[in-house]
Amino acid sequence: MIIGIVCYPTYGGSGVVATELGLELSKRGHEVHFITYNQPVKLNLFNNNIHYHEVIVPDYPLFHYQPYELALSSKIVDMVDLHKIDILHVHYAIPHAYAAYMSKQMLKTRGINLPIVTTLHGTDITLVGSHPFYKNAVEFSINNSDAVTSVSEDLKKDTLSFFDIKKNIQVIPNFVDLDKYNHVHENCDRSVLADDDEKIITHISNFRKVKRIDDVINSFNLINKQINSKLILLGDGPERIKAEKLCDELNLNEKVLFLGASNETAKILCLSDVFVLASTTESFGLVALEAMASSVPVVSTNSGGLPEVNMDGFSGYLSNVGDINTMAKNAIKILKDSDKLINFKRNAKLQANKFDVHNIVPNYEDIYKRTLEKQSKKDL
């Protein structure tokens, strides 16, 4: 198949999933065309089957806001026409599903029928999409997609409760390429970040409010009182300065390392003993899955789709949002006993195996095939 993928090219989970999906589809023989405003950060492999088309929004003094949807929908039309793209898969409803719908209408006037698959990722529904200023457009775009998927059962439930949805939503969980993590483990040197007697606790995110970085730091403070440890914070975003101030106030400057935004998540995770995720909500929590793929147990909140990913008492522990005491207790339970730590590490990996790329990506291929079949029946 010739598949177009529209996504955000940044470090966010939806862009990572879209990129990894495109890479895997290309390995499985499909021709993949990424259409977005920058080269996706994880798009590090080019082969005959991978193409990247940049969406450029020309500057004009009249525009208070740049009309990205306009440029994107125009670019999609050109690329579909030129490369004979069979199906378009958009990741994150805003504004991608909306722009895709416009492209579909424009292409119709040229006698081309372009089926659209929309994948809902989380904040496009829970934080942004359901805002009254966007709701009508998001609901319309979902209902006018040819197929809709969501990354967890919980996100599907939220979507059905926030919007009046007429389409069937198929849950296809996020995935990891386990081979990538197995390979990194061969040269994993933890002495670069911590002393021999220190445990390593890690958190990775875009440092937005929803990630509750202060809960991560406050629970680390409690853990560190009982277990000599280091906290590694990977990522960057609006809450970083506040987080640095908190570490200063708690006298943790020697104990917390801010590594900034980086592509090296697998290298950091391979040094880690426990991963902490304190989010108010996560539709899935891809980063928790990446931690488990590196055999790192996850201490997380129990919100959103996290219980579908992290098994309480098996691959880690779950607790209520904001309950930093339980979070710290759970991390200590795992860290204080080396047999327990080994067990949790093994279980984390076992749990990650369920989400292996080779098990999940065929579900997307099935959806593409079914949508194309439906489309060709309609065309007859």
Ligand code: GMT
């Ligand atoms: O919250 C983020 O880290 C970014 C956000 C995004 O839009 O890329 O992530 C969302 O999509 C990811 C991939 O499906 C999920 O793993 C994240 O849980 C989800 N974030 C939220 O729901 C807050």
